Amino acid sequence: MSAIRLLVLGAVRQHGRAHGYQVRNDLEYWGAHEWSNAKPGSIYHALKQMAKQGLLLAHETAPSTAGGPPRTEYEITEAGTEEYLKLLRESLTAYDQKRDVLSAGLGCMVDLGREEVLGLLAERVRTIGEWRKAITEYYMPEEGPGQFGHIGEIMNFWLDSADSGARWTQGLIERIRGGAYTFAGEGEPFIGVLVEGQENPYATGERHPGDDR
Amino acid sequence: MSAIRLLVLGAVRQHGRAHGYQVRNDLEYWGAHEWSNAKPGSIYHALKQMAKQGLLLAHETAPSTAGGPPRTEYEITEAGTEEYLKLLRESLTAYDQKRDVLSAGLGCMVDLGREEVLGLLAERVRTIGEWRKAITEYYMPEEGPGQFGHIGEIMNFWLDSADSGARWTQGLIERIRGGAYTFAGEGEPFIGVLVEGQENPYATGERHPGDDR
DNA sequence: AAGCATCTAGTCAAGTTTGACTAATATTCC
């Protein structure tokens, strides 16, 4: 799974109706250009593709007041909402170690209920544990790990990553169980997108170390 | 940078001359189908593309003795070797957190000298530290991290990943400094590819948890 | 007031990745 669809669906959904540039700005606000492949081309492509697939509804609109080409506004459909929730649940549970997907899931998790998120994260920890067990058994035959030479460091690295990932998830579970954040059905939600006219505190022109992907 | 070019160049280089299927098998031997996008399509594509760019030399050969279509053998060129070493050095130093790239670098690191690898890994740790500092300063303005709500967990997650990555790298540095593994110029190298006729202990048809990417 | 940059909104070609498919020989199993 790639993170872009989840991100785009999440952004459109929070707005109710949004055009590409708005989505692009939201993702920048979330820092997604730093930890995912949320570049303009990918975003517009995802919007068009998902519109073609019936997950979004496209409305052509008049050229905006502020220059630039005419824009297309998108609304999420029922099928899109279903897909969104499916991707979101997957992103929080998946044992496979794609950081951009988990990050996207974290950004959207409050669209689910607190208890459900706790369940999904617990499932994540469990699945990572299983993966770990399978890998160590499979790649640690009787000869011992030494037979791999330096190649063994690759496995070593992945196991270490899995362990840190599980530890971190456990920490998040405790923060959420302790009452952090506002989830679906718990009243006034946190505003995670830029409302009309609000300027993006992170959209600067300055480069800083860490901007390279 | 994607890991596939580094992996393919590394495999061809170790063989001296190799056809696509051989490369494919090496990468499976390294487990690359589990932690990178080393699928047949990507491998053959990379071979063709790099041949087009002069990094590899393609030789058409007669159909193999063992069925299947005629195969193309590849040799690495001087430009290819340069590119390989450049990619390899980058993969070990890059602060950006792409695990498949680092994994590929680990698999190939012994093509460099021990001291150089130690230097590159130290540089990696340093760069991660800088990235961390820049990010915390940039995304932690006077209002404190609370203003981000749950979105802050994304940053939290990336910082945690960076820290674990740095710690692990430090561990690897110590193992290497302690004499582990055989690097370039240290005598008989570890054989990291499958020699003709050797069967691949990891090429099974069985699925096991962890095989999904 | 001319010139330069920036913001708005998006397109496009080239390159990459994916997953399914082809097609021949070899081996295994009943």
Added chain:
DNA sequence: GGAATATTAGTCAAACTTGACTAGATGCTT
């Protein structure tokens, strides 16, 4: 000995990603 399966070697279309580019309106500056 015939059918099913595996192995060898690779192709291909569709989808996705990337980075550069377009083009009008506005703002900033010297």
